[in-house]
Amino acid sequence: MTRRWRTLLAVSLIFLSAACTRKPGTASALKPTAFGAALVESSGGKQTGAIGTLLPQPLVVQVNDEQGAAVTGALVDFNGQASVTFDPPSALTDASGQVTTNVALGSVAGRYQLTVRTSTRAQKLVELNIEEIALGYQEQLGFQLDNKYCASCHDPESTPERVSNYDNLEVKPHPFTEGGTFNQISDDDLTAIISHGGPAINKSALMPPYGYTLNKTEIESLISYIRLVSDPPYHAPGTVYTRK
Numbered sequence: 001m002t003r004r005w006r007t008l009l010a011v012s013l014i015f016l017s018a019a020c021t022r023k024p025g026t027a028s029a030l031k032p033t034a035f036g037a038a039l040v041e042s043s044g045g046k047q048t049g050a051i052g053t054l055l056p057q058p059l060v061v062q063v064n065d066e067q068g069a070a071v072t073g074a075l076v077d078f079n080g081q082a083s084v085t086f087d088p089p090s091a092l093t094d095a096s097g098q099v100t101t102n103v104a105l106g107s108v109a110g111r112y113q114l115t116v117r118t119s120t121r122a123q124k125l126v127e128l129n130i131e132e133i134a135l136g137y138q139e140q141l142g143f144q145l146d147n148k149y150c151a152s153c154h155d156p157e158s159t160p161e162r163v164s165n166y167d168n169l170e171v172k173p174h175p176f177t178e179g180g181t182f183n184q185i186s187d188d189d190l191t192a193i194i195s196h197g198g199p200a201i202n203k204s205a206l207m208p209p210y211g212y213t214l215n216k217t218e219i220e221s222l223i224s225y226i227r228l229v230s231d232p233p234y235h236a237p238g239t240v241y242t243r244k
Helices: 003-021 137-154 187-196 216-229
Strands: 038-043 048-050 059-064 075-079 085-087 090-092 098-104 110-119 125-135
Touching: 038 110, 038 125, 059 075, 059 110, 059 125, 075 098, 090 098, 125 137, 125 216, 137 216, 187 216
Parallel strands: 048 125
Antiparallel strands: 038 059, 059 098, 075 090, 075 110, 085 098, 110 125
16 A cells, blocks of 8 residues: 555544544524524423433423413524533424423533523524533442432432332421532531431431441442532532632
8 A cells, every 4th residue: 555545544534533523513404483582491400310321301491482382493402511412402392392302411420501592583592501410420329328218208209119208207307409408517427417317416316327227438428429419519618619
């Protein structure tokens, strides 16, 4: 093979690789047949899922007009960090004014902000921000432990797999998403209350001890999960956060 052909082959492979790995842009080839004035989340926000996998439920948004009626045929685009994928990334609203997309978060645990966009007839951009949470290995273990030992009391909502005992308790436990409460409790105190029960830090005796049920790694994973799902978000003491 001559040097010229080797060079042409190398250039071709570079372009082929770029074409295979190129991510679709935010521009869409779809053409709207109608325009709305507002975006509303129907379902799928505030979910938690394992890193790099599809969220348990699809994200559904609706486009409404100025009177609040659903709009059919409006173009909706979904955007997020580079590692977030949407299927589809763009779509036209259906007869109910809604668009559904499946979302896979990135490979790093944390909070992901998704942006949904549509345009008015005057080409004014309308945006809706939606937050999702990706669980790393440690947080996934904490999530599993929450479902097994904690959610029946700390989560007031019952599911087909689990009946909540929340309403039967005289002292209502705080949901783990209640950052206003849990953000004020140190890791050491959370470890104490999980290990030795509520009285360990002068809390309700209805909180039982799990020190003989959970090992140190499991307790740390549960705390890591609580920190990640707290709303407002938890900021570790002594850490300074600057606006980008």
